[in-house]
Amino acid sequence: MWEYSEKVKDHFLHPRNVGIIENADGVGEVGNLACGDALTLYIKLDKNERIKEAKFQTFGCASAIASSSALTELIKGKTLEEAANISNDDIARFLGGLPKEKMHCSVMGRDALEKAIANYRGQPVERIKGKIVCECFGITDVEIERVIRENHLISIEEVTDYVKAGGGCGKCHDQIQAIIDSVTGTRHPAPRELKRLTNIQKIKLIESTLDREIRPSLRQDGGDVELIDVEGDNVIVKLHGACATCRISHITLKDYVEKKLREIVTPELVVVEEEP
Amino acid sequence: MNVIYLDNNATTRTAPEVLEEMLPYFCEQYGNPSSMHSFGGNVGARLRQAREQIARLINADPDEIIFTSCGTESDNTAIWAALASQPDKRHIVSSKVEHPAVKNLCEHLAGKGYRITFVPVDRNGRLDMDYFYDHLTPDTALVTIMWANNETGVIFPIEKIAEFLNERNIVFHTDAVQAIGKIPIDIHSTGVDFLSLSGHKLHGPKGVGALYVRKGTKFSPFLIGGHQERGRRGGTENTASIIGLGRACEFVADHMEEENTRVRFLRDKLETQLTTRISHMRINGDRSQRLPNTTSVGFDYVEGESILLLMNELGICASSGSACTSGSLEPSHVLRAMGVPFTSAHGSIRFSLSVYNTETEIDFVIDKLPAIIERLRELSPFWKRS
Numbered sequence: 001m002w003e004y005s006e007k008v009k010d011h012f013l014h015p016r017n018v019g020i021i022e023n024a025d026g027v028g029e030v031g032n033l034a035c036g037d038a039l040t041l042y043i044k045l046d047k048n049e050r051i052k053e054a055k056f057q058t059f060g061c062a063s064a065i066a067s068s069s070a071l072t073e074l075i076k077g078k079t080l081e082e083a084a085n086i087s088n089d090d091i092a093r094f095l096g097g098l099p100k101e102k103m104h105c106s107v108m109g110r111d112a113l114e115k116a117i118a119n120y121r122g123q124p125v126e127r128i129k130g131k132i133v134c135e136c137f138g139i140t141d142v143e144i145e146r147v148i149r150e151n152h153l154i155s156i157e158e159v160t161d162y163v164k165a166g167g168g169c170g171k172c173h174d175q176i177q178a179i180i181d182s183v184t185g186t187r188h189p190a191p192r193e194l195k196r197l198t199n200i201q202k203i204k205l206i207e208s209t210l211d212r213e214i215r216p217s218l219r220q221d222g223g224d225v226e227l228i229d230v231e232g233d234n235v236i237v238k239l240h241g242a243c244a245t246c247r248i249s250h251i252t253l254k255d256y257v258e259k260k261l262r263e264i265v266t267p268e269l270v271v272v273e274e275e276p
Numbered sequence: 277m278n279v280i281y282l283d284n285n286a287t288t289r290t291a292p293e294v295l296e297e298m299l300p301y302f303c304e305q306y307g308n309p310s311s312m313h314s315f316g317g318n319v320g321a322r323l324r325q326a327r328e329q330i331a332r333l334i335n336a337d338p339d340e341i342i343f344t345s346c347g348t349e350s351d352n353t354a355i356w357a358a359l360a361s362q363p364d365k366r367h368i369v370s371s372k373v374e375h376p377a378v379k380n381l382c383e384h385l386a387g388k389g390y391r392i393t394f395v396p397v398d399r400n401g402r403l404d405m406d407y408f409y410d411h412l413t414p415d416t417a418l419v420t421i422m423w424a425n426n427e428t429g430v431i432f433p434i435e436k437i438a439e440f441l442n443e444r445n446i447v448f449h450t451d452a453v454q455a456i457g458k459i460p461i462d463i464h465s466t467g468v469d470f471l472s473l474s475g476h477k478l479h480g481p482k483g484v485g486a487l488y489v490r491k492g493t494k495f496s497p498f499l500i501g502g503h504q505e506r507g508r509r510g511g512t513e514n515t516a517s518i519i520g521l522g523r524a525c526e527f528v529a530d531h532m533e534e535e536n537t538r539v540r541f542l543r544d545k546l547e548t549q550l551t552t553r554i555s556h557m558r559i560n561g562d563r564s565q566r567l568p569n570t571t572s573v574g575f576d577y578v579e580g581e582s583i584l585l586l587m588n589e590l591g592i593c594a595s596s597g598s599a600c601t602s603g604s605l606e607p608s609h610v611l612r613a614m615g616v617p618f619t620s621a622h623g624s625i626r627f628s629l630s631v632y633n634t635e636t637e638i639d640f641v642i643d644k645l646p647a648i649i650e651r652l653r654e655l656s657p658f659w660k661r662s
Contacts, residue, residue, distance in 0.1 A: 002581075012585065018655055033658060034618040036579060036598065036607065040657040057657035061581035061598070065655060137605070160605070167605035211389045219366060219391065219415075 004062060005096035011066035016073055019055045028115030030108050035137060035164070037064040037105065041071065041112040043120065049080050056112075063095075063102040070094045071109040080117055086110065087150060088162075103162045107147060133175045136168025141179055148183045156180070197266060203230050209264045214257055218243060225257060233268045235261060249273075277591040280637045284477075285426050285454060285570060285628035286595055290520070291479040297523045298481065301516035309513055310504065319515050326522025330486050333525040334471065335462040342487045342505050343518050347453040347474030348377040350487040351420075353498035353509070354449040354470035355381055358418040359390075361494035362447070365417035371395045371403060371432075372613040373425050378451055379609070382420070395421070400562040401430040401614050409440070418447045423455035423471075427597060427610040427626055428561030429570025431455065435466045442467030447493070453477055453485075457528030458535055458567045469493045475517060479630070480524030484517035531631045539629050540568035542638045546627060547571050549642040554649050558620055560611060569629040572597070572611075574620030577659045578652040583625055586648045592641055597624040619658075 004012070021042035031038030037060030044053035054072040058065050070091050075083045088106040092098045098106060130142030147153065147162045156176050160167040166176050180186070197205065210227055218224055223243030228236045237257070243249050250273075258271040281289070307316030309323050327338040344350045355378070359368075370382050372394045382392045393411045396404050403421070412419075419441055424431045434450050441448045449470035455461065457478035463471060471488040475481055489495055489508075501510020528535075547559060556576040575583065580598030587594060597608030598621070606612070607621040616624070627641075653659040 012582070013589065015655065029657070033577075033622070036605070036618075036622045038657055057655060059577060059656040059658055060579050062585050064579075065582060164605050212387065216366075216389050216391060 002063070002099050002102065004066075004099070007094075007096040008063055008066040008098065011069040011095065012062040015058075015065055015069040017055050017069065017076075018057065020057065021053060021055050024055075026116035026118075026120030028112040028117075028119060030111045030115060031060070033059065036060065037108060039064065039068050039108050039112045041068070041109075041116045043075070043116050045080070045120065051075050051078055051080070051083055060105070060108075061102070063098050063105040064108065066095055067091050067098070067105040067109045068112075071113060075113065080120070083113060084117055086113060088147075089151060100158070100161045103151075104164050107162055133179070134165035134168065134172045137164040139163050139165035141175075144176060144179050145183055148180055154180065154184060199230070202265060205265045206230060206235055206261060206269075209261055210257075213260050213264065218252070223252075228274045233266075233270055235269055235271045236274050237271060238274045280590075280592045280633075280640060282627040282629055282633065282637075282641070283593045283595050284630040285429075285626065287476045287482065288479045288630055289632055290476075290481050291524060291527045294480055294520045294523045294527060298516040298520040301519055306515075309515060310502070323513060323515065323518055326518050329522035329525045330473075333461075333529050334456070334473075334488065335464050336488050337491060340488050340491055342489060342508050343513060343521075344485040344487055344509060345483055345514065346485045347375075347451065347472050347477070348485075349498065350472030350474070350485045351375075351377040351449075351451055352381060353487055354472060354489075355385075355418065355420055356498055357489075357495050358447040358449060358470065359385075360496045362417045365415050367391045367393070367413055367415040367417060369393045369395065369408065369411060369416055369419045369421075371397065371421050373397055373401065373427075373610040374420070374422055375426055375451055375453070378420055378422070391415075397430075397613050399615050401425060401428045401560065401610070402562050402565070403432050405433070405436075408437070412441075412444070412446065416446050418449060420449040420451070423450050423452035423461075424459070424567050425561070425610060426454045427608060428572045428614075429454070429567035429628075430561045431459065431565045431567065434468065438467040454567065454570075457525070457532070458569060460532060463488060463490075475521040475524060478524050478528045480521040481517045484514055484521045486521065534631050536568050539631055539633070542633055542635060543569055543571055543627070543629050545635075546629075546638050546642060547573070550645060553642070553646045557649075558616075560614065560616055560620075560624060570626065571628075572624055572626045574611075574616060575623040575625070575649050576619045577656045578623045578649060580623055580625060582652050583623065583648060586651070587641075587645070590640075590644055592644070594628075595626050597626065598622045 021044050024042040025045045026043045028041045039056060039058045042055045043051050046052045054076050056068040056072055058068040074086055074094055088110040091106040091109045130140035132138060133141050133144055143163055144159055144165050151162060153159055156166050156173050159165055159176050166173055207227055215224060222241050224240040226238045226240060228238050239249055253271050261269050305319055307319045309316055309320035327341050330341050331338045368382060368390055386392045395408045421432055423434050438448050447469050450468055451472045453472055453474045456473045469490045473486050475484040495508060497508050499510045504510060504513060551557060558574045560572040560574055580596030584596050597611045611621040611624055
């Protein structure tokens with residue numbers, strides 16, 4: 001169970017400003033059903049461009065509903081200029097904090113506000129800025145970079161908590177890390193000179209690479225490879241199954257087995273087949 | 277506030293008669309069953325009785341029962357044992373809707389060079405049997421498929437699968453944690469090699485489980501240590517809990533008929549009454565082959581965590597397959613495997629009953645839930661548009 005603050009519970013159980021403004025001056029829609037949360041924000045302004053009325057509709061969990069409610073309370077009575085300065089962190093603080101896994105709810109609030117203001121100003125609905133990094137949730141590099149800057153995020157996990165990016169299949173984790181590094185100015189040291197492996201380390205690494213990386217795919221083709229010995233940089237193997245009788249097995253050995261071992265273990269390795 | 281507990285697939289109330297049998301084994305009869313003195317030996321004799329009680333529930337031999345610490349340990353033990361006994365085979369067949377105890381272990385093994393086939397299910401959560409038959413190979417070391425699904429209650433044709441695998445000498449493990457105690461199981465009439473069960477799902481205590489290992493099945497221990505369990509599982513026995521598990525097996529056997537009549541009636545009443553009172557609602561899973569206590573319902577355009585928390589205000593306990601409650605950002609893998617649309621998966625609620633539930637409780641839920649769904653739909657931007 002999530003540990004929600006009393007204020008989150010209050011705004012979830014008694015959300016303020018629920019509904020639709022029929023002739024709203026600005027409307028902002030974010031999220032969708034597939035993602036599991038969505039918010040539509042309506043704002044009505046007075047003649048001085050002060051927000052005199054704000055309403056919302058939200059599909060989502062307790063913190064999504066509470067964040068939307070908090071947002072409307074925060075922006076009412078503010079000028080557009082003032083409202084535009086409200087950050088996702090302001091929403092979270094207004095609620096006495098949110099569980100870190102739920103910070104994306106506050107980000108959704110801020111996004112809806114920006115869209116509503118842009119809508120009022122007649123700015124065209126922006127096409128998605130940047131290129132998609134997280135395909136599961138459709139999050140772009142621009143969005144990720146912004147949330148990292150504004151909230152001083154330093155890990156992939158935090159990025160996931162704030163904008164969901166990386167929370168699905170996980171294939172984009174390297175890209176997210178690269179964005180974090182570029183924002184925080186972290187430079188990963190150039191790959192240091194690899195320490196020479198001891199013989200035992202080398203043999204173990206060769207074995208585990210064969211087991212994890214190489215044998216499963218050979219097996220899919222009905223073949224297999226067995227490690228016979230390691231002499232210096234010479235890796236002596238024996239081919240089995242379909243590989244043993246395959247006419248292009250020497251290509252498999254050089255182009256696949258040797259390449260993989262060089263990549264993971266050490267670039268000097270030479271793979272040879274056991275003399276019959 | 278009264279608690280209305282409809283989350284029995286998560287865990288169950290320890291039956292008072294179970295607790296009563298356990299209590300003397302903490303402060304009074306605390307001996308070690310392996311000791312030479314009769315103070316410990318008497319506890320050993322009591323464990324033998326517990327082993328018989330467990331065996332009787334599934335019609336196994338007491339020698340075929342190994343005590344473990346939980347369902348997850350039983351699953352892990354069975355799977356590792358099956359693989360260790362056939363080092364030359366590197367293929368495992370499982371299903372797409374397994375409990376994490378099996379699913380995540382299979383995914384872990386995939387990273388260790390095993391090839392895993394996850395058999396899909398259809399829209400009603402039924403196993404695709406043709407796919408299953410087509411994907412068995414001479415390299416298949418193990419099939420591990422649950423007896424009944426924890427989220428939907430759908431029951432898989434375990435007897436049929438076991439018979440098929442037996443003829444081909446393929447080792448078969450079934451995670452029967454949700455099925456045991458809810459439907460009759462006669463393990464000797466099937467060819468199942470390993471079966472996992474857990475104490476706290478059948479009104480026993482938490483922290484105890486058991487693994488059935490068919491006589492003659494090759495086995496190697498998961499926990500290596502002392503000679504307990506005839507060397508098949510090291511570690512001093514959790515005596516009180518094992519005795520509780522034994523008594524719990526009797527408890528569910530005594531209530532099996534009630535589970536399949538009165539509890540089933542309550543579950544059906546809950547389902548049909550909600551269906552007539554709430555629009556845009558669906559029942560997930562094959563209604564003809566299902567545990568008598570479980571229903572998974574999906575409400576369109578609302579989100580599960582919100583439903584749970586509003587029910588919580590009224591003391592109603594259930595669970596959800598929504599993303600927000602799963603600890604990840606994606607809705608339940610079971611519902612997704614069934615192709616349940618996102619609209620409905622995010623708003624899915626599982627009610628799982630037990631013999632302790634009353635009709636008054638079910639009527640209360642039937643009375644209160646429609647207003648909760650309506651209240652959340654009023655908040656939802658998708659509702660009026662639909």
